[in-house]
Amino acid sequence: MGYDVDVVNTVNFSNHTGYGYFGGTKTTAEELSKIFDSMDKTGVLTATRLLTGYIPNAAALDVVHHLARKLKARNPNLIYLLDTVLGDAGKLYVAADVIPVYRKMLPLATIITPNWFEVETLTDIKLTDLASLRGALVKLHTVYQVPNVVISSIPLSRIAPSVPPHLLPLRPINGVARNGVSPPSALPDEQQYLICIVSSLNHVPSEATSPISTVYARCVPLISGYFSGVGDLFSALLLGHFHPASTGSVHNSACTSPLATATAHALSKTHAILSLTHLAASAESLPATDDELDAQESERITRRMKGRELRLVQGQDVFRSKDPVEPMIVWEGFWQE
Amino acid sequence: MGYDVDVVNTVNFSNHTGYGYFGGTKTTAEELSKIFDSMDKTGVLTATRLLTGYIPNAAALDVVHHLARKLKARNPNLIYLLDTVLGDAGKLYVAADVIPVYRKMLPLATIITPNWFEVETLTDIKLTDLASLRGALVKLHTVYQVPNVVISSIPLSRIAPSVPPHLLPLRPINGVARNGVSPPSALPDEQQYLICIVSSLNHVPSEATSPISTVYARCVPLISGYFSGVGDLFSALLLGHFHPASTGSVHNSACTSPLATATAHALSKTHAILSLTHLAASAESLPATDDELDAQESERITRRMKGRELRLVQGQDVFRSKDPVEPMIVWEGFWQE
Numbered sequence: 108m109g110y111d112v113d114v115v116n117t118v119n120f121s122n123h124t125g126y127g128y129f130g131g132t133k134t135t136a137e138e139l140s141k142i143f144d145s146m147d148k149t150g151v152l153t154a155t156r157l158l159t160g161y162i163p164n165a166a167a168l169d170v171v172h173h174l175a176r177k178l179k180a181r182n183p184n185l186i187y188l189l190d191t192v193l194g195d196a197g198k199l200y201v202a203a204d205v206i207p208v209y210r211k212m213l214p215l216a217t218i219i220t221p222n223w224f225e226v227e228t229l230t231d232i233k234l235t236d237l238a239s240l241r242g243a244l245v246k247l248h249t250v251y252q253v254p255n256v257v258i259s260s261i262p263l264s265r266i267a268p269s270v271p272p273h274l275l276p277l278r279p280i281n282g283v284a285r286n287g288v289s290p291p292s293a294l295p296d297e298q299q300y301l302i303c304i305v306s307s308l309n310h311v312p313s314e315a316t317s318p319i320s321t322v323y324a325r326c327v328p329l330i331s332g333y334f335s336g337v338g339d340l341f342s343a344l345l346l347g348h349f350h351p352a353s354t355g356s357v358h359n360s361a362c363t364s365p366l367a368t369a370t371a372h373a374l375s376k377t378h379a380i381l382s383l384t385h386l387a388a389s390a391e392s393l394p395a396t397d398d399e400l401d402a403q404e405s406e407r408i409t410r411r412m413k414g415r416e417l418r419l420v421q422g423q424d425v426f427r428s429k430d431p432v433e434p435m436i437v438w439e440g441f442w443q444e
Numbered sequence: 445m446g447y448d449v450d451v452v453n454t455v456n457f458s459n460h461t462g463y464g465y466f467g468g469t470k471t472t473a474e475e476l477s478k479i480f481d482s483m484d485k486t487g488v489l490t491a492t493r494l495l496t497g498y499i500p501n502a503a504a505l506d507v508v509h510h511l512a513r514k515l516k517a518r519n520p521n522l523i524y525l526l527d528t529v530l531g532d533a534g535k536l537y538v539a540a541d542v543i544p545v546y547r548k549m550l551p552l553a554t555i556i557t558p559n560w561f562e563v564e565t566l567t568d569i570k571l572t573d574l575a576s577l578r579g580a581l582v583k584l585h586t587v588y589q590v591p592n593v594v595i596s597s598i599p600l601s602r603i604a605p606s607v608p609p610h611l612l613p614l615r616p617i618n619g620v621a622r623n624g625v626s627p628p629s630a631l632p633d634e635q636q637y638l639i640c641i642v643s644s645l646n647h648v649p650s651e652a653t654s655p656i657s658t659v660y661a662r663c664v665p666l667i668s669g670y671f672s673g674v675g676d677l678f679s680a681l682l683l684g685h686f687h688p689a690s691t692g693s694v695h696n697s698a699c700t701s702p703l704a705t706a707t708a709h710a711l712s713k714t715h716a717i718l719s720l721t722h723l724a725a726s727a728e729s730l731p732a733t734d735d736e737l738d739a740q741e742s743e744r745i746t747r748r749m750k751g752r753e754l755r756l757v758q759g760q761d762v763f764r765s766k767d768p769v770e771p772m773i774v775w776e777g778f779w780q781e
Contacts, residue, residue, distance in 0.1 A: 111757045119453065119471070121482035130482025132475055134456070138468070145458035145467025150746035409487035420448045 108347045108426055113154065115142055117162050125335040126412045136166035143174050154178060157185060158346050160339050161192045165204040172208060175215045188346040189216035190338065193225045213251035218349065218366065220342050223261040234261065237269035241442065244306050248320055254308045255366045256320075259341055263300040263326055274436055276300050276326045299329045303374055305435060307366045318442035323367040323435035327374055330381045332388075334415050340380060344373035344426075367435040375432035379425045380417055387421070388414035445684045445763055450491065452479055454499050462672040463749045473503035480511050491515060494522060495683050497676050498529045502541040509545060512552045525683040526553035527675065530562045550588035555686065555703065557679050560598040571598065574606035578779065581643045585657055591645045592703045593657075596678055600637040600663055611773055613637050613663045636666045640711055642772060644703045655779035660704040660772035664711055667718045669725075671752050677717060681710035681763075704772040712769035716762045717754055724758070725751035 117139070120131035134142075146152040157178055162168045179185045191209050194200045206228060213219065213229070223234050229251075232243045247253045263270070306320040348369040363371075391414050454476070457468035471479075483489040494515055499505045516522045528546050531537045543565060550556065550566070560571050566588075567580045584590045600607070643657040685706040700708070728751050 109757060109760075111753075116453070116456065119456065119475070119479070121479045122486045122488050126486045126488070128482065128486050130478045130485075138456070141467045142456070142458045145465065148467075149459045149463045149465050150743060151459050151463070151750065406487060413488065416448075420446060423446075 110156075110347060113146070113151070115139065117160075117167060123335040123412075125333060125415075127408050133163055134167070136164075136170050139167055139170045140173075143170065147177075152178070155182065155185065156346060157187045158190070158342060159188075160190045160342060162201070162205070164202050165208050168205050168208045168212075172212050172215075175212060179215050186217045186346070186349060186351065187215055188218045188220065188342055188349070189213070190220045190342040191225050191229060192338065193221075193228050195222055195224055197224055199228070210251065213247070213253050216253050217351075218255040218257060218345065219247070219253050220257045220259050220338070220345065222259050222338075223265070226258055234265065236266065237441075240266065240269075240304070244322075245319060248306070248308045256306045257345065257366070257370055258304045258306075259338065260301040260303060260327075262329075263302045266302065270302065270324070271438065271440070274302075274324050274326065274438060276328070300326045301329055302326050303370065303435075304438075305364075305366050305370045307364045320442075321364060322438040322441040323364070323370070324438050325371065325374060325433070325435045327378055330378075330385050332385070332415065334381060334384060334417060335412075336417055337377060337381065340417060340419070341373050341377045344376050345369050348372040363434055363437075367437075371432050371435045374435075376425050376428075380419065380422045383418045383422045383425075384415060387418055447493075447684060450483070450488070452476065454497075454504060460672040460749075462670060462752075464745055470500055471504070473501075473507050476504055476507045477510075480507065484514075489515070492519065492522065493683060494524045495527070495679060496525075497527045497679065499538070499542070501539050502545050505542050505545045505549075509549050509552075512549060516552050523554045523683065523686060523688065524552055525555045525557065525679055525686070526550070527679040528556055528558045528562050528566060529675065530558075530565050532559055532561055534561055536565075547588065550584070550590050553590050554688075555592040555594060555682065556584070556590050557594045557596050557675070557682065559596050559675070560602070563595055571602065573603065574778075577603065577606075577641070581659075582656060585643070585645045593643045594682065594703070594707055595641045595643075596675065597638040597640060597664075599666075600639045603639065607639065607661070608775065608777070611639075611661045611663065611775060613665070637663045638666055639663050640707065640772075641775075642701075642703050642707045644701045657779075658701055659775040659778040660701070660707070661775050662708065662711060662770070662772045664715055667715075667722050669722070669752065671718060671721060671754060672749075673754055674714060674718065677754060677756070678710050678714045681713050682706050685709040700771055700774075704774075708769050708772045711772075713762050713765075717756065717759045720755045720759045720762070721752060724755055 116134060118131065118133050120129045122129050143152065157175060159171050159175070162171055175187055175189075179187065189209075189212060191213075192201065193206065193209070210229060221229060226232075226243050226247070227234055230243045230246045232239050232246065234240055234243060244256060247256050263275075267275070302324055303326075304322060304324045306322045308320050309317055346369075349365060350369070351365050388411075453471060455468065455470050457466045459466050480489065494512060496508050496512070499508055512524055512526075516524065526546075526549060528550075529538065530543065530546070547566060558566060563569075563580050563584070564571055567583045569576050569580045569583065571577055571580060581593060584593050600612075604612070639661055640663075641659060641661045643659045645657050646654055683706075686702060687706070688702050725748075
């Protein structure tokens with residue numbers, strides 16, 4: 108995409124952990140600190156954008172917090188995408204002591220990209236319906252002062268009854284169809300959807316009647332199976348496509364916001380890479396999910412994981428494409444009780 | 445270029461060492477070994493090509509030697525580009541104990557890319573004329589059994605009198621011009637040239653009259669100033685563009701060899717990136733070389749080094765280009781006394 112990136116690795120592993128076995132080292136907090144301090148001393152700590160992702164423990168995250176504070180203090184226009192990597196589907200995959208550190212870091216972020224479980228963990232609000240979703244967004248926008256929130260994926264079935272029909276996919280999902288007719292039973296996994304919701308704080312100082320934020324949404328068909336690195340791909344694309352409007356401009360809900368535009372690109376391109384990967388894996392007849400058979404045949408997990416490695420290099424034209432993508436759709440009336 | 449690469453870092457530094465200050469860690473031999481062993485155990489140690497570059501000490505190089513042996517034993521068609529990084533311009537920049545390890549590794553290599561100083565160090569032959577150059581190539585091809593040798597850069601002035609006129613650049617260099625007329629004095633640095641010489645072992649079993657190898661050469665104008673990573677860029681491009689002919693085929697000196705084709709691409713593309721970088725640095729009025737002034741103004745080296753960071757991302761179209769490049773020229777009669 109043309110960005111010149113300084114990469115600092117927080118782990119140096121032989122392979123991603125989805126393979127079930129890996130070796131190598133985690134970069135310690137001291138090592139990270141030394142690298143950032145040396146970059147500073149050398150005069151190359153001048154990034155205008157910052158992306159942080161998986162950081163395995165609170166001590167390392169503290170160092171990253173310090174870095175973000177320093178960069179923001181030097182450049183108030185720093186664009187910081189904070190990917191609050193905590194876990195998924197109800198399970199933490201970092202140490203629990205990182206949660207309070209992430210909460211302290213939220214006010215530094217330009218954009219955060221939690222999944223639904225991470226929203227729940229950060230806000231202490233269970234996402235069960237539209238009211239709880241509103242509550243969580245209010246908390247992130249006001250208590251934690253995050254201007255741009257992207258809830259990257261909520262299983263549509265969790266909130267489908269609250270979603271306006273024009274935001275739903277054409278095909279029916281879990282009993283809820285765009286035409287209001289319920290099918291007799293739940294549909295198979297392949298036809299399930301995720302919904303991505305983005306919310307940008309409205310910069311309108313004292314108009315009590317204005318909603319706190321403008322919300323957009325888009326449903327994406329779920330591609331079944333586990334793929335490693337999808338969140339990293341999505342957040343990198345989102346930051347790459349984010350071009351903020353001039354400060355203080357009012358979001359006009361009739362046109363698309365910088366956040367919605369960036370998210371539309373990130374969703375479409377991530378989906379394109381996943382589809383490419385899925386197709387390539389299918390061509391090699393690699394099974395979709397078969398945990399039981401893995402236990403019987405130890406090479407099976409390696410074959411499957413290798414088949415599922417995101418086809419980033421093979422799909423490089425996806426990243427370079429300037430083609431228009433399916434837009435996010437504004438969720439009119441999101442804030443109306 | 446479409447290759448899916450597993451990168452294993454041998455150092456994790458804040459910046460390259462040309463800045464004069466850096467922080468971070470070297471990957472220890474134990475850590476490297478653990479990463480390769482874990483890749484093997486996971487089942488992802490299946491590379492068909494291997495590129496190794498700067499490795500700071502003999503213990504780490506031993507681990508890389510072990511890796512290369514293992515990959516070669518599994519796959520005799522492994523294409524291994526061994527960049528024997530030892531030093532430049534008469535000065536070692538690795539520990540001297542890596543030299544014997546590199547010598548042991550040479551028979552595993554498909555291609556090596558020493559500069560003239562590294563050829564001298566590996567062969568113990570001083571490159572002063574055509575005879576010593578022949579001697580060094582014979583030693584690398586026979587004693588060390590390297591099929592493809594690319595001497596990436598020899599200052600043309602060192603061997604210019606031995607170079608046939610049709611291989612010389614159009615402009616005169618250091619007293620030797622294509623038309624045989626000597627200019628009155630040496631020309632300034634900007635007009636100096638490097639010569640790149642490639643030599644592929646001829647696979648002709650028992651024809652005593654055949655020369656041991658086919659040699660190609662090309663002169664490249666020297667871009668003055670220090671750029672970090674040029675050797676890494678060149679060797680990566682060379683490996684990427686190397687497409688070996690079917691085993692046992694005889695090189696026909698009338699057409700180009702796989703090695704000469706790959707080298708032509710690597711030279712042209714490296715030169716294009718250097719030119720782009722030089723132009724960008726000039727546009728920012730960054731000084732070319734000014735060691736004395738650096739001492740007076742500590743930020744000066746940072747400014748210059750940042751200006752000299754290779755414009756790899758900005759020049760990505762260079763790498764994707766399918767345009768024809770200036771070919772290497774066969775050095776007819778290289779082996780004729």
